[in-house]
Amino acid sequence: MIKLSAPGKILWIGSYSVVFGGISHVIAVNKRVRCNAKEINERNVIFHTPYGNYINNGNELINSVLDTFKERLEVPLGYEIELHNDKEFMLDGKKTGLGSSSAATVALTACLYYILKGRLDLMEIHKLAQIANYKRQKSIGSGFDIAAAVFGSIIYKRFTDLEKMDFKYEPLKIDKKYEMILGFTGRSSETVSLVKKFVERSNSEDFKELLKLIDEENNIAIELIKMNKYDEAVEHIKLGRIYLNYLAERIVGVSLVSREEEEMIRIAEEEGALIALSPGAGGGDSIFALGENLDKVRDVWSKMGIKVINVREDDGLRIET
Numbered sequence: 001m002i003k004l005s006a007p008g009k010i011l012w013i014g015s016y017s018v019v020f021g022g023i024s025h026v027i028a029v030n031k032r033v034r035c036n037a038k039e040i041n042e043r044n045v046i047f048h049t050p051y052g053n054y055i056n057n058g059n060e061l062i063n064s065v066l067d068t069f070k071e072r073l074e075v076p077l078g079y080e081i082e083l084h085n086d087k088e089f090m091l092d093g094k095k096t097g098l099g100s101s102s103a104a105t106v107a108l109t110a111c112l113y114y115i116l117k118g119r120l121d122l123m124e125i126h127k128l129a130q131i132a133n134y135k136r137q138k139s140i141g142s143g144f145d146i147a148a149a150v151f152g153s154i155i156y157k158r159f160t161d162l163e164k165m166d167f168k169y170e171p172l173k174i175d176k177k178y179e180m181i182l183g184f185t186g187r188s189s190e191t192v193s194l195v196k197k198f199v200e201r202s203n204s205e206d207f208k209e210l211l212k213l214i215d216e217e218n219n220i221a222i223e224l225i226k227m228n229k230y231d232e233a234v235e236h237i238k239l240g241r242i243y244l245n246y247l248a249e250r251i252v253g254v255s256l257v258s259r260e261e262e263e264m265i266r267i268a269e270e271e272g273a274l275i276a277l278s279p280g281a282g283g284g285d286s287i288f289a290l291g292e293n294l295d296k297v298r299d300v301w302s303k304m305g306i307k308v309i310n311v312r313e314d315d316g317l318r319i320e321t
């Protein structure tokens with residue numbers, strides 16, 4: 001029996017700017033997709049997933065991985081593969097934004113790779129998973145989520161070429177003294193269509209100028225985090241978010257944070273969070289808060305009817321015993 005798992009993620013620094021080559025920091029969290037594979041006595045590959053059971057093909061996500069293996073290696077037959085998602089990826093039938101698709105893509109890629117090669121090569125698995133994910137998302141996206149599902153919490157800059165896989169990454173963990181929570185907004189965000197709208201406007205001079213300002217703030221914030229100066233770092237993250245929201249509203253014509261979400265952020269920061277923000281693409285899913293003691297934030301959010309998800313930082317891809 002092979003047992004592997006890959007983590008979900010929170011992109012708290014570098015949303016959108018990472019798509020256009022900027023720096024980002026992504027936190028891998030302890031909500032995981034788990035892949036178990038066992039040998040069977042038939043020349044098929046059978047899948048059991050929360051989205052259905054399949055033989056020799058699957059849903060779009062499974063097919064993106066199988067097609068990548070067909071093109072580059074082979075698809076191993078004679079296995080029954082189970083993909084299990086921790087429950088926090090979905091609440092009330094809606095995604096929470098923790099990234100089940102990237103974790104599932106990496107877990108399945110790693111499982112098939114391990115069956116074929118008998119070992120895990122993180123660089124190879126990362127490349128295969130990025131290729132599969134790129135196919136499924138029709139070339140939209142920076143790949144930060146796939147990289148975090150493989151390598152854990154990292155500073156990430158995207159690849160420009162899938163074959164060369166010229167991405168940059170550097171592990172960077174959050175100081176253990178901080179707690180992290182997500183408050184589920186109940187509104188699902190449309191990441192791909194939001195990113196497309198940004199891409200459509202990305203040639204304008206104003207867009208480029210603002211992106212530069214955002215990236216400068218994010219670079220400073222990440223340097224400060226490396227020095228463990230979180231109090232100072234968050235000021236730069238917040239400024240970067242102000243520029244990002246301005247860019248989204250004034251140039252792209254979309255709003256990333258609703259009135260209710262602004263209120264959740266304001267209350268969290270008032271009640272003890274060092275920072276609260278709408279991670280990833282924004283436009284819904286969950287609000288992220290980080291701070292030394294978030295008890296009051298949990299309390300107040302819960303009283304507002306918001307479902308709170310507690311998360312901890314976690315490893316990237318790993319073999320489970």
Ligand SMILES: Nc1ncnc2c1ncn2[C@@H]1O[C@H](COP(=O)(O)OP(=O)(O)O)[C@@H](O)[C@H]1O
Nearest residue numbers: 049050051061083095097098099100101102104
């Ligand atoms: N374990 C799994 N097996 C197969 N497909 C999965 C699995 N987990 C997630 N997916 C696919 O990924 C989709 C969710 O991706 P998405 O809407 O981008 O949300 P998330 O932010 O959780 O990645 C599902 O609709 C399904 O198609």
Ligand SMILES: C[C@@](O)(CCOP(=O)(O)OP(=O)(O)O)CC(=O)O
Nearest residue numbers: 015016019099141142143191280281
């Ligand atoms: C906008 C982005 O920079 C971040 C999107 O992050 P999310 O965490 O919102 O992603 P999904 O799980 O796919 O919804 C696009 C990108 O970098 O690919």
